[in-house]
Amino acid sequence: MTPAGLRTIFRYHRLKSGVLAGHPHALRHTFGTAMAEAGVDLAVMQALLGHAHVDTTARYIHLTPTHVKAEFDAARTRLHTRT
Known part of the structure; x- marks a missing residue:
C-alpha cells in the first residue's frame, strides 16, 4: 500500500465517521x-x-507521567533488592 492510498482510506473513514482528527502519521x-x-x-x-x-x-515516544513514574519506581526497587 502506498502512503497516498493509506491517506485516502483514512480520509474516507474520517468523513464517514465524522471524526476528523485521525491521520496515518498518528499511528x-x-x-x-x-x-x-x-x-x-x-x-x-x-x-x-x-x-x-x-x-x-525518540521523538515518537510519548510516555505518560504515570508510566514514567512506574518505571522509575520499578528500577529503584530492583536497585534496592540487589544490596
Missing part, C-alpha cells in the same frame, strides 16, 4: 509509544519504524 506515534511502554529496546524501535537516526525514533 506511527501510537505504535512507537506502545512499543516503548512494552519495554521494546530503542534500537529495535528504530529498525521497526525505519529511522536512520535514533534521535528521530
